[in-house]
Amino acid sequence: MIEMMVVIGIIAILALIAAPSFQDGIVRDQISGAIALADIAKTPVAASWAAAQPFPPDNAAAGLPAAEKIVNNYISSVLVQNGAIHVSFGNRANGAIQGKVLSIRPAVVEDAPVVPVAWVCGAAEVPGKMTVKGENRTNIAANFLPLNCRALARGN
DSSP states (O other): OHHHHHHHHHHHHHHHHHHHHHHHHHHHHHHHHHHHHHHHHHHHHHHHHHHHSOOOSSTTTTTOOOGGGSOOSSEEEEEEETTEEEEEEOTTOOTTTTTOEEEEEEEEOTTOTTSOOEEEETTOOOOTTOEEOSOOOOOSOGGGSOGGGSOOOOOO
């Protein structure tokens, strides 16, 4: 009986250690789903750059519905502002990201509109020889962001 209690105690301790990382994984999955919803805004924003080179100032100029109408289970709005796409979390999103914003910004080669727009998620690095446009409003903790949305740690 004592051996069984020791085993149960060890399992409980391991479960307590694993719980936070499991929770982080759930939040990262919700954020990854948000990036997929933002894809509907990427096409008109990139087309605007290729056609005339200014980015659309808002959803209407991009030919999209109002920000509050682009929603899903975890997203409460998708706002286009000067080319940047700001995804706001709400609805049934995890409490750790409720009310938080993830920005996906376009990166372009200024004098070559034929080069496709690259998208910079959160605090990620801008591709070489490209200029990122729009404001980064990302206020989600780095440990919740997918790897492609985090700033690279630079070693000395």
